[in-house]
Amino acid sequence: MANEHDCERCGRPQSPQSPQRESGRLFLWPPLGYTKQKLRAAFEANALAIGETPDQAGLIIPVGAERHAALATLLAEQTTPAEARDSRALFMVGEGEPGFAQLGQVETLATYIARGRGAWLQELLHAERVTTHFQPIFHVAEPARVFAHECLLRGIDDQGHSVSPGLMFELAAQADLVFVLDRLARITAVRNAAAHGVDSRIFINFTPAAVYDPVNCLKTTVAAVERSGLERERIVFEVIETERISDPEHLANVLNYYREAGFRIALDDLGGGYAGLGLLPSLRPDFVKLDRSLVAGVSRDRARAIIIERVTQMAHDLGIEVVAEGVEQAEDLVWLQAHAVDYVQGFLLARPAPTPHPSQ
Missing domain, CATH: 3.30.70 (Alpha-Beta Plaits)
Incomplete structure (x- = not known):
C-alpha cells in the first residue's frame, strides 16, 4: 500500500x-x-x-x-x-x-x-520483486576509466527468473501501472547504487509521463536519495522515450524540479527522430545520449558520421556533454574517439551486470 x-x-x-x-x-x-x-x-x-x-x-x-x-x-x-x-x-x-x-x-x-x-505484474510490483543492473559509461579517451553507471531495471518472477524491463513497461502501460513501476524503478536504483557503494555518477532512467506533479510525485525519490547518503550532484536523471514527449512544458517543469533539487539531467536516444533535437534549446540538459541507431556502424557510414558530428558540435556549443551508446564494434569506438564525443557506452566495453564495474 x-x-x-x-x-x-x-x-x-x-x-x-x-x-x-x-x-x-x-x-x-x-x-x-x-x-x-x-x-x-x-x-x-x-x-x-x-x-x-x-x-x-x-x-x-x-x-x-x-x-x-x-x-x-x-x-x-x-x-x-x-x-x-x-x-x-x-x-x-x-x-x-x-x-x-x-x-x-x-x-x-x-x-x-x-x-x-497481467496479474503477475501486479504481484511483482506489490512484492517489489525488482533489482538493478549496472552498465558503465566510460571516458571516450580512456575507455577503461569509468565515468558513470546507468541503473537498469530488471524484474524477478515468482520462480526467481529475470523479467525484462521492456515487457514490464509494455504491460504496465496497458494496465495503467506505469506510475507505480517507474517510481519503484527509481527508488530501487537509488537503494542498490548506495548498497553497492557506487562512487561514480549514477544515471537513473525515468518516464516524464509517469509524473503528474513533480513536487508530489517525486518526493519519494528525493527522500530515497537523502536516506541513501548519495550526493545529489552525482545523480543524473535520464529522460527515456525522448522522441515520444508530447508535452515539453510539463517535461520542463519536471526537469526544473530535479535541477533545483541539485540533480543533473540527461536526454536519452537523441538522434532517433526530430523531437529530441527540438528539445535541446529549451531544456538545456547536462548530457545527451546519442541513439544506438546512429552509433552502430558510424565508422562506415558517412551519413551517420555527419549527423553525429553536427549534433555533437551543437550540444557542445550549448554546454552539453555527449554520450554515445550502443558501441559494439571496435572501429566505431576508434571513430568516436577521433570525433569529440565525451563518453561511450556499449557491449564492446561492458554489459549490464548485477554489480558495478570496478573503478580504474
Missing part, C-alpha cells in the same frame, strides 16, 4: 488479496450495440451467467476470485483493440448498483483486460 509519503497514483499497487482478486461483478458498457450482442453471445457460448444493467445499456458478469484472468482472455479474444479501448468497465465487490461513489473506479475494458492477463 502507499505510505503517507506516496502519491496515490505512484504507491505500491494493491495486493493479490485486493478487491480486484475477489469475487464480485464486472459491469461492462460497450460502445456499440453490435459489441454488446457479440459479447453476450460469447458469454452464453461459454456458459457464463450474464445480466443487464437496469437501463439495458450495459452487461453484468459475475466473476469468481480465480476467474479474472480467464475472463480477461475471453474479452480480449472477443473485442477489437478499438472496442476494448472505448468500452467502460467497473468491477464491484458486494451487492448494489454503481453510483457516484464508484465513478472514479471506472476504467477502460482494455485496462481491465491488461490487469487480468
